[in-house]
Amino acid sequence: MTAQPLSNRRGGSFPAGCLLLFFAVFFLTGLAAFYFATLRPVMSYLAARSWQETTCTVLSSQVGTHPGSDSTTYSVDVVYTYSFGGRAFQSDRYGFLGGSSSGRTGKEEIVARYPPGTRVPCWIDPAHPEQAVLSREPSAEWLIGLVPLVFMLVGAAGILWSLRMSRRVRATASALPLAPAEPFGLLAPPAAAGGSLELKPEATPWGKLLGLTFLALFWNGIISVFVWQASVGWRAGRPDGCLTLFLVPFVLVGLGLIYAVIRQLLILFNPRLHLTLSPGTLAAGQTGYLQWSLGSRGGGVKRLTIILEGREEAQYRRGTSTYTDKSVFATLTLVDTRQELEIPSGSTSFAVPPDGMPSFTAPHNKIRWAVKAHCDIPGWPDSEDEYEVLVRPGGGA
Amino acid sequence: MGWIQVETRDGVTAFVPGETVEGTVSWQLEKPARTIELRLFWYTQGKGDQDVGVVTAVPFPEPALQDRRSFRVTLPLGPYSFSGQLISLIWALEVVAEPGARTGRIEIVVSPWRREVVLQPHSPAG
């Protein structure tokens, strides 16, 4: 008799719970910041369209100073009185976004418009006359709230991804590790049966830019705190050599990320390669057709290379981290041209080898096929994109 | 010493996807089993963490201490048996007696060519 049943073994579980929490924190933090910085002022601004204008008397006006641990922020502190419905009210609210921020000059200009004793217009909420503002105009400061949107987007994407993973875990939580319903573990993309399919890159240029920007901001945001500390020491003549040395590799990584962001920013101006594959799902032994189009900005491309690649992908844990190794087993060159007339658009046919290994996916081990396109642009960052394609078993197999 | 084993008809171990596999499961146990079950499954071996996919489980109700039962299972359309640099996917029939996890297993090949697909490492062209 053999040892433990092999069919009982389960693949690694997926820590969807803690990931969900991690991304939820991102999302909620971004949501809260976005709400207070932008959404709430915008809602108040819209509601205030129906507020009533009246005249108020300024009692005092000054720029408030709020010293912080790293810097000082300022606020518009104007106190004024007004009457409504035979009652007297007092308010200190200037606009819909309270609090304080940097930039003293702008606030001084505002305060200068409200010298004590002057009578100025203000707007009050007739339903709640204790609510009043001196200015109901939108402020550029509301745009600060767009920054937390990045956190919300990252958090939302992460939540959706974690939920998808946890559904997969729950689906396989039976006593035995059941094989997926689809024999090769993959579903064909929609509208692909027999028809053509416009291929979508694994990561869009904007997606890559967003990801890199977020990573660069996150990394450099944290590192900058320590760099600032180190620089304070250097400027005060008490340099911390150990801290400085320690920071060097981290700063280098940060600079590398900034370079990557700038490079990706330049790539945004690269011509977009549109690929259409017919049929949308390839089959071993079948002829496929690939059409490409670079659009109006394709003139800068001096060489276009498109290959179809098949590869193994094996994922494993190393300690508490996960890695994926890849090994290419098939490469078909579909397009390799430097001809000016051929580069902007064209089509080609190719034969998928009759004994080609179909696409396959399991939690840790995959056979993946991808169309990889490379646009060589002299004097500019090249474009490299990868488009996953499905190769199903051949009809004759 | 007890034993438990699975055999295919005529000892055939290479099949095409969708084909029906017939065979027998036989055992002689020292202690009674509550359940005996035949499983058709695939598993991976190689550099990556192992994946296992059980396609079919055929129970043999009221197993005696010694018996011989026949089975018939239909193979799915995939995945194919293959071996590359990093991953091997292996099909197998395994009979398991519980409690005690007493097992017998044989490997089979499932592919349109009745042989394992071998993936050779390839240098990118161009």
Add this chain to the structure above:
Amino acid sequence: MRARDNPFAAQRLEAIPYRLSGPTWEELLDRLAALRFRAALAGPHGRGKTTLLEELVRRLAERGLRTRTVTLREGDRRLSREQRETLFRDLTARDVLLVDGAEQLGRLAWLEIRTRSRAAGGLVITSHRPGLLPTLHECRTTPELLAGIVADLVGRDEAERLPPAEDLLVRHGGNVRDALRELYDFCAGITASPAARTGSPSPPGR
């Protein structure tokens, strides 16, 4: 070489028993008993803590103890519902809880384990850093250890054709698991740079 034939495939590595150096198994288990079965296996990545824990399961069973194991991964700051169920349901004094990767847990989760494991007969953890529980054994690696593992996997003659164990351990900072993965690549003919990969172009599937 096919993945399944590679002597350093992941599944073969999992079958390698832990090679105890220093105390004997009896001495180790007696020490564990003296610590009231509450102890830690300490050591950095790839030193065999998990393998030692798995061996402990077998040896504790020989002493009539039942074990319940959970494995934590990077970022697992808390126990999942399934893990709590595995560890704490119907605990008796014959149950010994094994937590692999306990250093991942947050303070509250660790406190929960400490508290709720009181009903069990013991708690043994693996951790990268000492201090959570008394250290039962510090897992260390040596070139001799790695050489012995490699010889068991491929035979002494074949082992001599592979990169030397000492070089491997130095390159991987003492991490045996990483050293064995490099040997996988070596046997598979995988080189670090894709451009350096050899292999005659052939139709896929042949």
